[in-house]
Amino acid sequence: xxxxxxxxxxxxxxxxxxxxxxxxxxxxxxxxxxxxxxxxxxxxxxxxxxxxxxxxxxxxxxxxxxxxxxxxxxxxxxxxxxxxxxxxxxxxxxxxxxxxxxxxxxxxxxxxxxxxxxxxxxxxxxxxxxxxxxxxxxxxxxxxxxxxxxxxxxxxxxxxxxxxxxxxxxxxxxxxxxxxxxxxxxxxxxxxxxxxxxxxxxxxxxxxxxxxxxxxxxxxxxxxxxxxxxxxxxxxxxxxxxxxxxxxxxxxxxxxxxxxxxxxxxxxxxxxxxxxxxxxxxxxxxxxxxxxxxxxxxxxxxxxxxxxxxxxxxxxxxxxx
Amino acid sequence: xxxxxxxxxxxxxxxxxxxxxxxxxxxxxxxxxxxxxxxxxxxxxxxxxxxxxxxxxxxxxxxxxxxxxxxxxxxxxxxxxxxxxxxxxxxxxxxxxxxxxxxxxxxxxxxxxxxxxxxxxxxxxxxxxxxxxxxxxxxxxxxxxxxxxxxxxxxxxxxxxxxxxxxxxxxxxxxxxxxxxxxxxxxxxxxxxxxxxxxxxxxxxxxxxxxxxxxxxxxxxxxxxxxxxxxxxxxxxxxxxxxxxxxxxxxxxxxxxxxxxxxxxxxxxxxxxxxxxxxxxxxxxxxxxxxxxxxxxxxxxxxxxxxxxxxxxxxxxxxxxxxxxxxxxxxxxxxxxxxxxxxxxxxxxxxxxxxxxxxxxxxxxxxxxxxxxxxxxxxxxxxxxxxxxxxxxxxxxxxxxxxxxxxxxxxxxxxxxxxxxxxxxxxxxxxxxxxxxxxxxxxxxxxxxxxxxxxxxx
Numbered sequence: 001x002x003x004x005x006x007x008x009x010x011x012x013x014x015x016x017x018x019x020x021x022x023x024x025x026x027x028x029x030x031x032x033x034x035x036x037x038x039x040x041x042x043x044x045x046x047x048x049x050x051x052x053x054x055x056x057x058x059x060x061x062x063x064x065x066x067x068x069x070x071x072x073x074x075x076x077x078x079x080x081x082x083x084x085x086x087x088x089x090x091x092x093x094x095x096x097x098x099x100x101x102x103x104x105x106x107x108x109x110x111x112x113x114x115x116x117x118x119x120x121x122x123x124x125x126x127x128x129x130x131x132x133x134x135x136x137x138x139x140x141x142x143x144x145x146x147x148x149x150x151x152x153x154x155x156x157x158x159x160x161x162x163x164x165x166x167x168x169x170x171x172x173x174x175x176x177x178x179x180x181x182x183x184x185x186x187x188x189x190x191x192x193x194x195x196x197x198x199x200x201x202x203x204x205x206x207x208x209x210x211x212x213x214x215x216x217x218x219x220x221x222x223x224x225x226x227x228x229x230x231x232x233x234x235x236x237x238x239x240x241x242x243x244x245x246x247x248x249x250x251x252x253x254x255x256x257x258x259x260x261x262x263x264x265x266x267x268x269x270x271x272x273x274x275x276x277x278x279x280x281x282x283x284x285x286x287x288x289x290x291x292x293x294x295x296x297x298x299x300x301x302x303x304x305x306x307x308x309x310x311x312x313x314x315x316x317x318x319x320x321x
Numbered sequence: 322x323x324x325x326x327x328x329x330x331x332x333x334x335x336x337x338x339x340x341x342x343x344x345x346x347x348x349x350x351x352x353x354x355x356x357x358x359x360x361x362x363x364x365x366x367x368x369x370x371x372x373x374x375x376x377x378x379x380x381x382x383x384x385x386x387x388x389x390x391x392x393x394x395x396x397x398x399x400x401x402x403x404x405x406x407x408x409x410x411x412x413x414x415x416x417x418x419x420x421x422x423x424x425x426x427x428x429x430x431x432x433x434x435x436x437x438x439x440x441x442x443x444x445x446x447x448x449x450x451x452x453x454x455x456x457x458x459x460x461x462x463x464x465x466x467x468x469x470x471x472x473x474x475x476x477x478x479x480x481x482x483x484x485x486x487x488x489x490x491x492x493x494x495x496x497x498x499x500x501x502x503x504x505x506x507x508x509x510x511x512x513x514x515x516x517x518x519x520x521x522x523x524x525x526x527x528x529x530x531x532x533x534x535x536x537x538x539x540x541x542x543x544x545x546x547x548x549x550x551x552x553x554x555x556x557x558x559x560x561x562x563x564x565x566x567x568x569x570x571x572x573x574x575x576x577x578x579x580x581x582x583x584x585x586x587x588x589x590x591x592x593x594x595x596x597x598x599x600x601x602x603x604x605x606x607x608x609x610x611x612x613x614x615x616x617x618x619x620x621x622x623x624x625x626x627x628x629x630x631x632x633x634x635x636x637x638x639x640x641x642x643x644x645x646x647x648x649x650x651x652x653x654x655x656x657x658x659x660x661x662x663x664x665x666x667x668x669x670x671x672x673x674x675x676x677x678x679x680x681x682x683x684x685x686x687x688x689x690x691x692x693x694x695x696x697x698x699x700x701x702x703x704x705x706x707x708x709x710x711x712x713x714x715x716x717x718x719x720x721x722x723x724x725x726x727x728x729x730x731x732x733x734x735x736x737x738x739x740x741x742x743x744x745x746x747x748x749x750x751x752x753x754x755x756x757x758x759x760x761x762x763x764x765x766x767x768x769x770x771x772x773x774x775x776x777x778x779x
Binding site for chain 1: 429433434455532597746750
């Protein structure tokens with residue numbers, strides 16, 4: 001038999017075999033295959049979230065009902081840690097400071113980031129350099145940022161006070177005065193975070209079609225009217241994202257910075273709740289108590305997030321908008 | 322979000338099938354590889370057994386600072402020597418000092434039963450570790466002569482007469498001053514203050530807009546409390562009396578709090594430490610006249626500013642007061658729940674607490690070679706002096722004038738520390754009333770001591 005004839009014979013016998021195999025096992029539909037692929041792609045993330053976030057969160061809630069020595073001994077005390085929390089004036093002071101910190105930081109960060117986003121959207125020469133420069137603080141370690149600003153804000157030799165003295169003013173003890181230290185921490189956090197949220201706003205701004213602005217311009221709208229009637233409404237999803245993320249970041253972040261810059265001082269003036277919780281857990285070995293405070297803080301954060309969701313409708317546009 | 326003519330909902334053409342399969346396989350493979358890695362990461366960090374681990378903040382490391390390199394070498398030489406002569410081997414594990422002091426690595430390790438076999442412990446942490454049951458008794462490994470040789474430096478490391486930590490150094494506090502600033506202001510040796518009022522006057526005279534006249538520690542923490550205690554002790558005050566009763570609410574406490582408050586209020590002392598806490602930089606830069614600091618800075622001056630003219634003197638005292646300074650310093654401890662507590666305890670004693678020459682000389686090398694400290698053992702102090710370790714004017718003063726009036730750093734637990742810290746911070750930097758802060762702290766300490774269960778607080 002010639003080789004061509006042999007090949008044809010093999011094809012003829014193989015085709016029914018494939019058909020037979022297909023009829024034996026159910027072949028996944030395209031939709032199912034896509035679901036499977038999506039599931040597999042998501043699996044590492046889900047697993048990571050489970051192992052590093054969800055399970056520790058549940059364990060932390062469980063831990064909050066125990067008196068933990070920090071050396072492996074656990075004693076069930078029910079709501080004891082929560083009762084202690086209710087009576088702990090330092091915890092409530094730290095919550096007040098956190099509240100003030102969030103109320104000031106989030107709006108300031110929002111406005112500065114949005115302003116910078118609008119600014120760097122302009123097509124000007126060298127804009128890439130400005131964008132990079134503004135984003136740069138975000139990629140620097142908070143410890144390095146803390147050390148840097150500690151020197152800049154130094155009472156005797158800091159650049160800020162030197163500049164003030166050169167301008168004829170007295171220098172201030174920026175980090176040593178309870179009335180100024182929290183403001184300084186907020187200012188430094190804005191400096192660090194503004195580049196990140198600027199990029200988020202920039203992405204949102206670039207999604208808005210130019211045609212809208214062109215049409216508005218033809219109708220005689222000025223920059224402010226264009227911003228108010230086009231930019232602001234169409235930025236709603238981005239604004240929601242920035243608002244939510246910056247609020248969560250403000251409540252749970254900044255620990256490294258506080259450690260380096262003020263260590264919670266002066267006179268607990270910058271002792272944010274997250275710092276106080278960390279101090280109780282890893283400084284004093286009060287893991288159960290710290291877990292109770294941490295769980296309470298998470299609850300507060302969930303409530304705040306829910307409020308933000310409600311008032312911004314999750315960043316969605318209204319029907320017909 | 323606005324969508325502009327995208328093709329959402331329209332899957333890519335079938336030509337992408339092979340790519341999708343490939344990616345699917347990769348995702349599945351990745352998940353399969355990641356899962357065990359993630360899950361095993363939650364298990365025991367180190368299986369029991371193997372070499373003992375000695376966690377510390379000195380070595381092995383390399384640094385541009387020759388003093389730090391010398392300290393690292395002391396640690397590595399010590400462990401190498403042990404490993405060469407013993408069957409149980411030890412590995413040094415270096416943690417940067419901020420991580421060791423404020424990080425979560427050490428507490429997390431103990432909390433999960435994976436604490437180091439040997440570690441460094443400060444008096445402020447002693448009771449926490451002791452009450453947690455992780456400090457091994459070192460006494461069975463020590464000769465009585467060695468215990469006697471340490472003398473009172475072991476007091477804060479003992480419970481019921483048993484030794485649970487061996488100090489590697491004694492670090493007294495004193496006032497450091499810049500001699501050039503002193504002389505330019507027309508002051509001489511005779512003007513060295515011996516009373517609080519004189520100290521404030523001198524600080525006031527030496528201060529400028531860019532120079533702090535007198536520096537006290539301003540950052541809240543165990544260290545600030547440590548530097549504040551002697552001012553309270555000098556007036557006869559204490560946190561707890563000899564029976565462990567709360568004694569914080571006293572005239573001596575109030576005047577010590579008022580001293581720091583007045584110094585800040587009148588602008589003599591700054592609200593933050595100069596040069597972001599860099600002592601040598603602060604002095605060299607001309608930003609400090611007087612700074613309450615510890616003996617460890619002598620080696621730092623030697624390394625970074627050998628020609629800088631500075632001097633030290635004893636902490637001044639209040640009217641009717643008695644000179645006292647605080648003596649700090651770290652200790653070697655063995656983990657009673659570690660891999661081999663016996664070997665770990667034996668190592669601590671072998672390294673620092675044996676009557677053998679090697680052990681005593683090792684301490685001498687640490688205190689007058691690698692660092693600048695007072696040796697906690699009498700024999701080591703004598704040998705260090707004979708070796709010339711205390712010949713310099715500054716070290717001689719520390720050994721003969723400053724150290725003899727010293728009292729060991731107390732071993733108060735965190736709640737007591739925090740109550741005192743809040744009183745210091747509240748009066749010094751927030752300008753709160755001394756009386757109110759003293760009473761509040763005393764109440765907090767009293768409430769805590771009533772429910773406290775553990776080894777004696779004093």
